[in-house]
Amino acid sequence: xxxxxxxxxxxxxxxxxxxxxxxxxxxxxxxxxxxxxxxxxxxxxxxxxxxxxxxxxxxxxxxxxxxxxxxxxxxxxxxxxxx
Numbered sequence: 001x002x003x004x005x006x007x008x009x010x011x012x013x014x015x016x017x018x019x020x021x022x023x024x025x026x027x028x029x030x031x032x033x034x035x036x037x038x039x040x041x042x043x044x045x046x047x048x049x050x051x052x053x054x055x056x057x058x059x060x061x062x063x064x065x066x067x068x069x070x071x072x073x074x075x076x077x078x079x080x081x082x083x
Contacts, residue, residue, distance in 0.1 A: 001045075002052045002062065004036045006071050010060040013073040025054035 011021050022032040027047050034041040035051060052062065055071075063070040 002035075002048050002055075003069055004038055006062055006069055007032075007036050007051060007055070010055045010062075010071045010073075013060065013071065014055070014058055021051065021054065024058070025051045027051060 007021070011018070016024075018032050018036070019029060022029045025032070025047075027050050031043065031047045032051065035043045035047060056062075059074045061072045061074055063072060
């Protein structure tokens, strides 16, 4: 499950604002703001899933361990032209 902090950190890595992520995830801006709120507001699991999938499509990997959670941006592998 994606956390509010992971969503905000992933957006920062991608250089996206909330409007961009909401658009790419096809969720309302209000729903995204609820997800990213630290107040523990209720959010549909489908909203979390859509946001997670939109971020993953753009190179975000979600990290979770017994020590905490985080995010990582994986850059697309660039291949050199064949000689």
